[in-house]
Amino acid sequence: xxxxxxxxxxxxxxxxxxxxxxxxxxxxxxxxxxxxxxxxxxxxxxxxxxxxxxxxxxxxxxxxxxxxxxxxxxxxxxxxxxxxxxxxxxxxxxxxxxxxxxxxxxxxxxxxxx
Amino acid sequence: xxxxxxxxxxxxxxxxxxxxxxxxxxxxxxxxxxxxxxxxxxxxxxxxxxxxxxxxxxxxxxxxxxxxxxxxxxxxxxxxxxxxxxxxxxxxxxxxxxxxxxxxxxxxxxx
Numbered sequence: 022x023x024x025x026x027x028x029x030x031x032x033x034x035x036x037x038x039x040x041x042x043x044x045x046x047x048x049x050x051x052x053x054x055x056x057x058x059x060x061x062x063x064x065x066x067x068x069x070x071x072x073x074x075x076x077x078x079x080x081x082x083x084x085x086x087x088x089x090x091x092x093x094x095x096x097x098x099x100x101x102x103x104x105x106x107x108x109x110x111x112x113x114x115x116x117x118x119x120x121x122x123x124x125x126x127x128x129x130x131x132x133x134x135x
Numbered sequence: 136x137x138x139x140x141x142x143x144x145x146x147x148x149x150x151x152x153x154x155x156x157x158x159x160x161x162x163x164x165x166x167x168x169x170x171x172x173x174x175x176x177x178x179x180x181x182x183x184x185x186x187x188x189x190x191x192x193x194x195x196x197x198x199x200x201x202x203x204x205x206x207x208x209x210x211x212x213x214x215x216x217x218x219x220x221x222x223x224x225x226x227x228x229x230x231x232x233x234x235x236x237x238x239x240x241x242x243x244x245x246x
Contacts, residue, residue, distance in 0.1 A: 052232055054234075063239065064179070064236040066233050066236075077233060116232070122184070122232075123181050124234060
């Protein structure tokens with residue numbers, strides 16, 4: 022399996038622009054998670070989905086952030102408009118329903134908002 | 136917000152020594168605990184999970200859990216320079232699916 026795939030790997034944008042991050046979970050995994058990592062706040066859960074349905078979005082910082090999962094193999098995290106304080110590494114992770122509770126992380130998207 | 140606390144370090148140990156990493160958590164009902172390793176510029180990867188009080192060993196790694204004290208630790212025996220990384224402690228939330236992470240402890244193993 023190719024693992025969790027994220028794109029782009031790096032994104033540099035200017036304040037006010039729309040940013041879309043993409044994630045393809047491991048095939049067969051029922052859960053998908055979006056995290057944000059910064060030096061100050063560490064690794065924070067933003068939102069997670071089960072069978073394409075958002076379950077908990079309490080970690081989404083504000084209305085500028087939105088996430089969708091239109092099908093089992095694709096999810097997006099959108100920031101509109103972006104701000105410099107959104108600069109961080111955004112990780113997507115997935116796991117299966119049964120078995121061990123292991124979350125597998127993608128390589129991350131490093132976002133810099135100027 | 137339920138907390139997971141770790142000393143940020145850096146923790147520096149000589150090659151061959153035992154590295155001891157510690158974590159405390161605030162939610163008394165937590166049942167599942169994980170240690171992730173993250174190399175600089177890379178994504179976290181799971182190295183250990185523990186669910187019961189006591190010790191769990193896997194190769195050079197030992198995870199220790201004390202639910203009464205709300206304390207989890209990770210011991211790395213015969214530390215190698217390749218163990219130099221940030222170690223993240225994670226606690227399964229009461230959702231049963233989401234993880235709450237500590238900010239991590241940076242470990243440096245010196246040759």
